[in-house]
Amino acid sequence: MSHLEEYLEANRDRFEEDLCELLRIPSISTDAEYAPEVRRAGEWMHSQFLALGLDSEIIETAGHPIIYAESPPIEGAPTALVYGHYDVQPPDPLDEWKSPPFEPQRRDGNLYARGATDDKGQMLTHVKSVQAWVEGEEQLPLQVKFVIEGEEECGSENLHAFLKDPKSQERLAADVVVVSDTSQFGPGQPAITYGLKGIAYYELHVIGPQQDLHSGSFGGAVTNPANALARMLGALVDDFGRIQVPGFYDDVIPLTDRERNMFATLAFSEEAFCEQIGVSALSGEAGFSTLERRWARPTCDVNGIWGGYQGAGSKTVLPSRASAKFSFRLVPDQDPQKLTAALREMLEELCPPGVTMELVDMHGAPGVVVSLESPYMEAAAKAIEHGFGRSPVFIRTGGSIPIVTDFKEALNADPLLLGWGLDDDNTHSPNEKFCLADFHRGIKASAYLWRELSRVDSSE
Numbered sequence: 001m002s003h004l005e006e007y008l009e010a011n012r013d014r015f016e017e018d019l020c021e022l023l024r025i026p027s028i029s030t031d032a033e034y035a036p037e038v039r040r041a042g043e044w045m046h047s048q049f050l051a052l053g054l055d056s057e058i059i060e061t062a063g064h065p066i067i068y069a070e071s072p073p074i075e076g077a078p079t080a081l082v083y084g085h086y087d088v089q090p091p092d093p094l095d096e097w098k099s100p101p102f103e104p105q106r107r108d109g110n111l112y113a114r115g116a117t118d119d120k121g122q123m124l125t126h127v128k129s130v131q132a133w134v135e136g137e138e139q140l141p142l143q144v145k146f147v148i149e150g151e152e153e154c155g156s157e158n159l160h161a162f163l164k165d166p167k168s169q170e171r172l173a174a175d176v177v178v179v180s181d182t183s184q185f186g187p188g189q190p191a192i193t194y195g196l197k198g199i200a201y202y203e204l205h206v207i208g209p210q211q212d213l214h215s216g217s218f219g220g221a222v223t224n225p226a227n228a229l230a231r232m233l234g235a236l237v238d239d240f241g242r243i244q245v246p247g248f249y250d251d252v253i254p255l256t257d258r259e260r261n262m263f264a265t266l267a268f269s270e271e272a273f274c275e276q277i278g279v280s281a282l283s284g285e286a287g288f289s290t291l292e293r294r295w296a297r298p299t300c301d302v303n304g305i306w307g308g309y310q311g312a313g314s315k316t317v318l319p320s321r322a323s324a325k326f327s328f329r330l331v332p333d334q335d336p337q338k339l340t341a342a343l344r345e346m347l348e349e350l351c352p353p354g355v356t357m358e359l360v361d362m363h364g365a366p367g368v369v370v371s372l373e374s375p376y377m378e379a380a381a382k383a384i385e386h387g388f389g390r391s392p393v394f395i396r397t398g399g400s401i402p403i404v405t406d407f408k409e410a411l412n413a414d415p416l417l418l419g420w421g422l423d424d425d426n427t428h429s430p431n432e433k434f435c436l437a438d439f440h441r442g443i444k445a446s447a448y449l450w451r452e453l454s455r456v457d458s459s460e
């Protein structure tokens, strides 16, 4: 591997510069105004692949383009498919950023920018490791395919549709899917993530009088949509953190004793966790540890709530309507569609006379758990040990990457979730960052991954 390592050492600055170039493109997929920028980021990926001599195509969709690339097949070796996303979340609130979100800045060994860790920086590690093989060693030891989308942050709808087509399935066929869009367990402790949560996301509108009313003249006589909304949302979870939608837990696969023991042996400090996020106490479902609740138990959170007077000072108003965005994080084998039906029925029953409700099903995806007993897992663990100088621990996460389930179904390929990020990277928040040392360790681990995977017998 010495050639490769020399190449990686010699190109550190170049790799960082390339990442900065991509980070300067504000590819915010949820905001239609930024569609040209999202496309520009996709085109940037395409030109990277072409420069590496890969076959690459910009695949148009009803939304943002999918960028596909592949290296030549290698006889007798498995095929790896890398999935990643070049879109990012909106940077708001802007005034909380120490440096502008789309002007990457290096500070204390980190690179600060929207998308630094989620997912431009992490995804690029695999492109750069392929570059190291192609330019430093001439040929990759296995076939690597890339599918990099621009809609992960808004539900991956068009990639989902693309994967349904048998022609796409043939094109993307792979033995294993490599994804770097998660985190390490902590600084200096790399991890392989073997479980992702699913999601079911809703908007609820409660509609009352035809216009805002005086809360003195009409309060006590007219149902207040904001009060009704608060009661309805409040009824979703009881005082013990148990979700109250009928049948909600029916399909939940319980944690195994092995998992509970595995989580318990991880060095996790509740105090340090509280300090990191600036809270004085933790809460959640009774009977489960914090890591169990975060990684392997379903949850429910209000993501946004509005209605009535929001301006300065006070205004005695009985609002004509109130709304909320809320979502459940799911675990295998919960089915988001089944949940939607039960939830709708429950909310309709709770909705008081004098107001009406509208429940909008925004998006949903089931959770996933990957088997730890596979030669690909072993290969990944070895590669991480090379790249990070320490063997990985096995963790789950509360985050979701909806398309991972589709890969399993459409390609029958298990995912390898190799996260190079950290829990305090400020994903989706102001001052998102990626540790530059982890960027380079990730590239090195990825470079070794191609060698380790090439040695796995894929004919079994």
Ligand code: BES
Binding pocket: 118, 119, 152, 153, 154, 155, 181, 182, 183, 199, 397, 398, 399, 400, 401, 402, 427
């Ligand atoms: N990289 C995250 C997934 C993630 C988050 C993994 C936290 C590990 C920890 C991904 O880009 C993401 O944010 N996904 C969304 C999906 C949603 C919009 C359907 C999420 O989890 O909120």
Ligand code: ZN
Binding pocket: 089, 118, 153, 427, 428
């Ligand atoms: Zn994200």
